[in-house]
Amino acid sequence: MEIFITLFITGFGLGALYFLVASGLSLIYGLMGVLNFAHGAFLTAGAYATWYFTTSIRADGSLSSYAMSLLIAGLVGALFAVATEQILIKYLYDRHIDQALVTVGLGLVATSAYLGWFGTDPLIVLPPTQLYNTVQIGEAFVGVDRFLYIGVAVLVLLANFLMMRYTRIGLIIRAGVENRAMVTALGIDVRKAFTFVFFIGGFAAGLGGALATTYASGVGPTLGDAFLIYAFITVVIGGMGSVPGTAIAAVIVGTTQVLVNYYVQGLGDFVVVMLLALVLLVRPQGLLGKVAH
Amino acid sequence: MTKALTLSDVNVTIRGSHILQGVNFEVQAGVVTGLLGRNGVGKSTTLRSIVGLVPRVGSIKLFDQEISGLKTHEVIRAGVGFVPEDREIFSTLTVLENLKLAERDKDPDYDTVYNLFPELLKRKGQRAGTLSGGQQQMVAVARALLNKTKLLLVDEPTKGLAPKLVTEVADALEVAAQATTILLVEQNLPLIKRIAKNIIVMDQGVVVHAGVPAELENPEFAKQMLGVSGGSH
Amino acid sequence: MNLLPSKYRYLPILAMVFFGVAAFTPILNEPGLQQTFAVAFLFAALALTYDLLLGFTGLLSFGHALYYAAGAYGAAYAMARWDWGIIPAGIFALFFATAIALFTGATALRVKGIAFAMVTLAFAEAGHVIAVLNMWGLSNGDQTLQLNFESVPDFFLGVNNTRNLYLLALITLILIYVAVWWLTQSSMGRVLQALRDNEERVSVLGLKPFNFKLIAFVLAGVMAAFVGVVAVIVTNNANPVMGSTQTTISLLLMVILGGIATRWGAVIGGLLYVVLSQRLTTLDTQGALSGLPDWIGGPMSEPAFILGVIFILVVMFSPGGIAGALYRLRMKFGSAVK
Numbered sequence: 001m002e003i004f005i006t007l008f009i010t011g012f013g014l015g016a017l018y019f020l021v022a023s024g025l026s027l028i029y030g031l032m033g034v035l036n037f038a039h040g041a042f043l044t045a046g047a048y049a050t051w052y053f054t055t056s057i058r059a060d061g062s063l064s065s066y067a068m069s070l071l072i073a074g075l076v077g078a079l080f081a082v083a084t085e086q087i088l089i090k091y092l093y094d095r096h097i098d099q100a101l102v103t104v105g106l107g108l109v110a111t112s113a114y115l116g117w118f119g120t121d122p123l124i125v126l127p128p129t130q131l132y133n134t135v136q137i138g139e140a141f142v143g144v145d146r147f148l149y150i151g152v153a154v155l156v157l158l159a160n161f162l163m164m165r166y167t168r169i170g171l172i173i174r175a176g177v178e179n180r181a182m183v184t185a186l187g188i189d190v191r192k193a194f195t196f197v198f199f200i201g202g203f204a205a206g207l208g209g210a211l212a213t214t215y216a217s218g219v220g221p222t223l224g225d226a227f228l229i230y231a232f233i234t235v236v237i238g239g240m241g242s243v244p245g246t247a248i249a250a251v252i253v254g255t256t257q258v259l260v261n262y263y264v265q266g267l268g269d270f271v272v273v274m275l276l277a278l279v280l281l282v283r284p285q286g287l288l289g290k291v292a293h
Numbered sequence: 294m295t296k297a298l299t300l301s302d303v304n305v306t307i308r309g310s311h312i313l314q315g316v317n318f319e320v321q322a323g324v325v326t327g328l329l330g331r332n333g334v335g336k337s338t339t340l341r342s343i344v345g346l347v348p349r350v351g352s353i354k355l356f357d358q359e360i361s362g363l364k365t366h367e368v369i370r371a372g373v374g375f376v377p378e379d380r381e382i383f384s385t386l387t388v389l390e391n392l393k394l395a396e397r398d399k400d401p402d403y404d405t406v407y408n409l410f411p412e413l414l415k416r417k418g419q420r421a422g423t424l425s426g427g428q429q430q431m432v433a434v435a436r437a438l439l440n441k442t443k444l445l446l447v448d449e450p451t452k453g454l455a456p457k458l459v460t461e462v463a464d465a466l467e468v469a470a471q472a473t474t475i476l477l478v479e480q481n482l483p484l485i486k487r488i489a490k491n492i493i494v495m496d497q498g499v500v501v502h503a504g505v506p507a508e509l510e511n512p513e514f515a516k517q518m519l520g521v522s523g524g525s526h
Numbered sequence: 527m528n529l530l531p532s533k534y535r536y537l538p539i540l541a542m543v544f545f546g547v548a549a550f551t552p553i554l555n556e557p558g559l560q561q562t563f564a565v566a567f568l569f570a571a572l573a574l575t576y577d578l579l580l581g582f583t584g585l586l587s588f589g590h591a592l593y594y595a596a597g598a599y600g601a602a603y604a605m606a607r608w609d610w611g612i613i614p615a616g617i618f619a620l621f622f623a624t625a626i627a628l629f630t631g632a633t634a635l636r637v638k639g640i641a642f643a644m645v646t647l648a649f650a651e652a653g654h655v656i657a658v659l660n661m662w663g664l665s666n667g668d669q670t671l672q673l674n675f676e677s678v679p680d681f682f683l684g685v686n687n688t689r690n691l692y693l694l695a696l697i698t699l700i701l702i703y704v705a706v707w708w709l710t711q712s713s714m715g716r717v718l719q720a721l722r723d724n725e726e727r728v729s730v731l732g733l734k735p736f737n738f739k740l741i742a743f744v745l746a747g748v749m750a751a752f753v754g755v756v757a758v759i760v761t762n763n764a765n766p767v768m769g770s771t772q773t774t775i776s777l778l779l780m781v782i783l784g785g786i787a788t789r790w791g792a793v794i795g796g797l798l799y800v801v802l803s804q805r806l807t808t809l810d811t812q813g814a815l816s817g818l819p820d821w822i823g824g825p826m827s828e829p830a831f832i833l834g835v836i837f838i839l840v841v842m843f844s845p846g847g848i849a850g851a852l853y854r855l856r857m858k859f860g861s862a863v864k
Contacts, residue, residue: 035640091842097586101782101841104775108834109825116825171394175383181346182381186395186436187369229651229771236644266659270652277648281633284641308724 002140007259009137013146015254016153017215020208021224021231022238022246023160024081024201030177030241031190031197035100038084039205039231040224041110045080046073046206047219048118051125063128070152070210077206078199085198090191107225114221122220125213149211153247156204160243169196177241230257233276239289248287296356297322297444297474298343303351303361305335305342312338314498316351320444320491325466325475327485327506329519330495336478337378339495340446344368344375355444370397372443376450378478380433384422388413388432391421395436406435409465427458434462438469445475451484463488482509482519494518557688562804564688564695564760568753570796571695571702573780574789575749580778581787582710583742584722586643588774589650590750592630595657595769596623597751602764603664605674612678616755620748626653627747631740650769657766670765673758691760698756699793702749706789709745718742719787779837785849794848803829 021043028036050069058065084106092099131148134141164170172193176183183190205224212227213219230253238249253272261268279286298320305313312335320326328336342349345365353361360368369375382391392406392413407414410431416424421432430450437445447466451459459481466475467488479485485492486506494502502518509515572594579585600619604610610618634645660666675683709715717738720728725735758764767773776799784795806829825831844851 088838088842098841098845101778102838104778105834105838105841108775108779108830109838112828112831112834113825116828116831168393171386171390175386175394178383178385179381181365182377182383183394184365185344185346185369185375185377185381187366187397188394189364189366229647232644233648236641266655269655269659273648273652273655277633277645277652280641280645280648281636284637 002138003262004259005137005140006142007262008255009142009146011255011258012251013143013149013254014215014258015234015250015252016149017208017212017227018230018234018254019153019247019250020156020204020211021227022234022250023156023243024197024204025231026235026238026240026243026246027173027177027197028201029235031173031180032089032194033094033096033099034089035096035103036201037100037103037228038106038110039103039201040226040228041107041114042077042080042202042205042224043209043212043227044110044114044219044221044224046077046209047125047213047223048114048123048209049073049076049206050210050213051123051219054125061126061128063130066128066131070207073210074203074207077209078203081198081202081205082195084202085195089194089198093191107228111221111225118219118221120221122216122218122223124218126217127214131214145214149215152207152211153250156207157243157247160200163200164243169193173197230272233272235286236276237279237286239286242286242288245286245288294319295322296320296354298476299352299354300339300343301352301354303339303342303349303353305338305347305349307338307347312498313342313349316495316498316500318493318500318503320474320476320493322356322474323470324490325470325477325488327489327492328476328478328495329480329482329485329492331519334495335498336495337448340375340377340448340476340478343446344373372441374437374440374442374445374473376433376437376445376447378448378452380429382421382429382432382436384420386421387418388421388424389417391432392417392435392439395439397440401439402441403439405468406438409438409468410435410461427454430454430458430462434465438465442473445469445473447475448478449480450477451479451481459484482515485509560688560692561760562801564692566797566800567692567695567699568757568760569776569780569800570793571699572750572753573777573784573792573796573799574699574702574706575746575753576777577781577786577789577792578706578709578749579742579746580781581792582715582722583718583739585739585743586639587634587646587743588643588771589630589646589648589653590746590777591769591771591773592646592650592653593623593627593747593750594754594757594773595653595764595766596626596747597754598758598764598768599657599664599671599754600751601755602671602673602758605678605758606671609674612759616752619755620751623751623754624744624748627744627751628740631743631747635736635739635743647771650771650774654766654769654771657769670763673762673764678759694756695760698753702753703789703793705749710789714738714741779833781847782845783837783840783847785847788847788849791847791849798848799833802833806832 021039024042025036025039028034028039050073053069053072054065058068084103088102088106089099092102127145131145133144135144135147164174172183172188172190173196176190176193180190208227209219209224212223216223234249234253235246237253238245238247253275256275257268257272259268260271296319300316300318303313303316304311316335316339328339330336338347341347343353343360345363345368349361351361352359355371355373358371360371363371383394386394392403412428413431413435416428421429424432434447434450437447450462450466454462463484466477469475470488477485477489486509489506492504492506492508493500496518576587576590579587579590597619600622601612601615604615604618605612630646630649634642634649637645656664666672710718717728717733721735721738728735754764754768757768780795780799781792782795783798784793785791806827840847846853
C-alpha cells in the first residue's frame with residue numbers, strides 16, 4: 001500500500017509537469033490551430049536557464065535562489081515563445097500545416113543548438129537540499145519535491161482560471177477557442193490574443209523546464225522532447241483548448257505512466273500511448289474539448 | 294439618396310465555386326433594405342463578403358470609405374454590425390459575457406438592449422449554450438445593437454422562430470433602423486413588407502432586381518423572383 | 527491534378543539516365559562514399575514512399591517510420607532467431623509489415639486531419655517503445671538486432687563488396703521509384719490525388735474514400751518495409767532509431783525540401799538530406815568551423831541545425847521545395863520546348 005501511495009503521488013507530480021507543458025499547447029492549438037512542435041524547446045530553454053542561474057549567478061543553493069530561477073526560467077520560456085510567434089508563426093496565418101511544419105523545424109534547430117552549446121551529456125542541476133527531504137504519509141515516504149510540482153501546477157491552474165474568467169483577454173480567448181471568425185466579426189483583432197497565448201504557454205513551459213531539472217536531476221538537449229510527446233498525449237486526451245481538461249488528463253497520464261512502469265518497465269509508456277489512440281478513436285474531441293479543428 | 298453601402302462588381306469564389314459573379318447594388322442610408330432571393334443564390338455570402346469573412350474582389354464602399362481591402366475586425370470597427378445566419382453566439386460564455394465581448398463604444402447601449410429583450414436581463418448569468426433558439430437569436434441581435442453602427446447587416450434573424458419571437462425581433466429591428474442603416478436578408482416576406490423600404494433581389498450570384506416591397510404583392514413577380522407564392526403567408 | 531505541367535514528362539527519362547550514370551560511375555570507388563550514397567539512395571526511396579502518402583494522397587502521417595522499422599526488424603529477427611535466409615526473411619518482413627499497416631491504417635483512418643496524424647504518431651511511438659525497451663525480447667533494445675551474416679549471400683558482405691551494397695540500394699531506389707511512378711500515374715493514383723484535393727467530390731462519385739486511403743496507406747507501408755529489409759543488409763543491423771519520431775521527421779524534411787507531390791523532389795530531398803548530414807559532420811571534424819566564435823560554431827557543427835534552418839526557410843518562403851523553386855524559375859525565364 002505504501003508503495004502505491006508513493007507511486008501515485010510521484011505520478012501526480014509528473015502529471016503536474018505534463019500539465020505545465022500541455023496547458024500552453026492546448027491553448028495554442030485551441031485558439032490558433034497551431035500544433036506547436038517547438039513547445040518542448042521552450043521547456044528545455046527554461047531548464048538550461050535554471051542551470052545557468054543556479055550554477056553561475058546565484059549558486060548558493062538557497063530556496064530563494066531556486067524560486068528566482070523558476071521565475072527566470074518562466075520568463076525565458078515566454079520570451080522564446082513570443083519570438084517564435086512574432087518571427088515565424090505570424091507570417092503563416094491560417095496556413096496550419098505550414099505552421100506546424102515550421103515548429104517542427106524550429107524544434108530541430110533548437111535541440112541541435114542546445115547540443116552544440118551545451119553538449120550531449122546532461123548538466124547536473126542540484127536543487128536546494130530542502131527538496132531532498134521526504135514527507136511521511138501513513139506508512140509511505142514521499143519526496144517533498146513532488147508537492148512542489150503539484151503546488152506550482154495548481155497555482156498556474158488557478159491563475160489561468162482567474163485570467164479566463166475575469167479579464168477581457170480571457171474572454172476573448174474563451175470565445176476564440178470556440179469560434180475565432182465570429183470574434184473578429186465583433187471587431188476584435190484576435191492576433192493580439194495569439195501573442196498573449198504564446199507568452200503564457202511559453203512561461204508555463206519554461207517553468208515546467210525549471211522543475212523538470214529537479215525531477216530529472218539535470219538538463220540535457222532532449223529534455224523537452226521527452227516531455228513533449230506525453231504533453232501532446234495529455235492535450236489530446238484532455239481536449240484541445242480546455243485547460244481544466246488538460247489538468248485532469250495530466251493526472252491520468254502521469255499516474256498511469258508511473259504506476260504501470262513500476263511493475264513492468266516501459267509498459268506504462270506503452271499503455272499511455274495506446275490510451276491516446278483509444279481516445280482519438282472513441283472521442284476525438286477529448287474529455288472536455290471544445291474544438292473540432 | 295445617400296448611399297450607405299455600394300457594391301461594384303464583387304466576385305467571390307469559394308473552393309472552386311464561383312458564388313458571387315459580379316454583384317452590384319446600392320443601399321440607401323437610414324432605412325431598411327431587404328436582400329431577397331431563393332436559397333443558395335448568394336445572399337449570405339454577400340453579407341459575409343462585405344465584412345470580409347470570405348475572400349472577395351471588387352469594390353465595397355461604406356458611405357465614402359472603401360472597405361474591400363480591410364480585415365474583418367477593421368470592417369467592424371469602421372462601423373459595421375453583423376448578425377450572422379445561425380446566430381453564432383458563444384455557447385460556453387454567459388449571456389452577459391456574450392454581450393460584453395461585443396462592446397466597442399465607450400458607452401454601450403445596454404438600456405435599449407434590455408428594454409427590447411427583458412429576457413436577456415433576466416438570464417444574464419446563464420450559459421448561452423443552454424438558451425432556447427429564440428433566446429440565442431435575441432443575444433445575436435442584441436450584440437449588434439449595443440454599439441453605434443453606420444450599417445447593420447442582418448442574416449435571416451427570424452429563421453425558425455415562433456411568431457411571437459418574430460414580432461420581438463421585428464420590433465427590435467425597427468428601433469435599430471431609427472439610428473442606422475440596415476441590410477436585411479430574409480425569407481419572411483411579411484416582415485420585409487412591414488419594415489423594409491427597399492428590396493434587392495438576387496439570383497445565381499448576381500442582382501436581378503432592385504425595387505420596393507409593394508412589388509411583392511404581385512404574385513407573378515413574387516413567384517418569378519423568389520419561387521414562392523407572394524401575398525401573405 | 528498533377529502539380530507539374532506536361533513539360534516535365536521528360537523527367538523519368540532524365541531520371542533513368544541519372545540512375546544509369548550513378549550505377550557505373552568509376553569516381554565512387556571509395557567504400558566510405560559508396561556507403562554514404564547507399565544510405566542516401568535508401569532514404570530517397572523511403573522519402574518517395576512517404577510522399578505517396580503525404581503529397582499524393584494528402585495523408586499527414588507522423589508514424590511512417592514504424593513500417594520501415596517493421597520491415598527491418600522483421601527481417602533481422604527472422605534471420606537472427608530463426609536462421610532464415612535473406613529471401614524468406616524478407617518476405618516474412620513484408621507480410622509482417624502489411625499486417626501492421628492494415629491494422630494501424632484501418633484504425634487511424636477512422637479519423638481525419640490532425641487526429642489521424644496523432645494516431646499514427648501514437649502507434650509509431652508504441653512501436654518505438656517496444657523496440658527500445660526490448661519488450662518481449664523482440665528487439666535487442668539499444669544493442670540493436672545484428673544482421674545474421676550467415677543468412678546473407680557473400681557478395682553483400684565485407685568492405686570490398688560495399689559497391690554491391692551501393693548497387694543494391696540503387697536498384698531498390700529505382701524499383702520504388704518505378705512503383706510509385708506507376709501508382710501515381712494509374713487511375714488509382716488519380717483517385718488518390720482527387721481525395722487529397724476534395725474528398726467530398728470523390729464520395730459523390732460513388733467511390734469509398736476510406737478504402738482508397740487504406741490501400742495507399744498499406745502500399746506505402748509495405749514499400750517502406752521493403753526499404754527496411756534492404757537497410758538491414760546495407761547497415762548490418764536493425765536499430766530502434768529506425769522507428770523513431772526522429773526518422774519520420776527526417777522524412778518530412780526530405781519531402782518538403784525536395785518538393786511535395788513531385789516524385790523526383792522526394793528523391794532529391796532524400797539524397798540531399800543524407801549527403802548534407804554526412805558532409806556537415808565531416809566539416810566540423812576537419813576544423814572548417816574553428817574560425818567561428820563558439821556560439822555560432824557549436825550549433826553549426828550539428829547537421830540537424832543547418833537542415834532545420836533550411837527547412838524553416840523553405841516552409842516560409844518556398845513551400846514547393848526545390849522542385850517548386852525550379853518550376854517557378856522556369857516559368858520566369860519562359861523556357862520553351864525541351
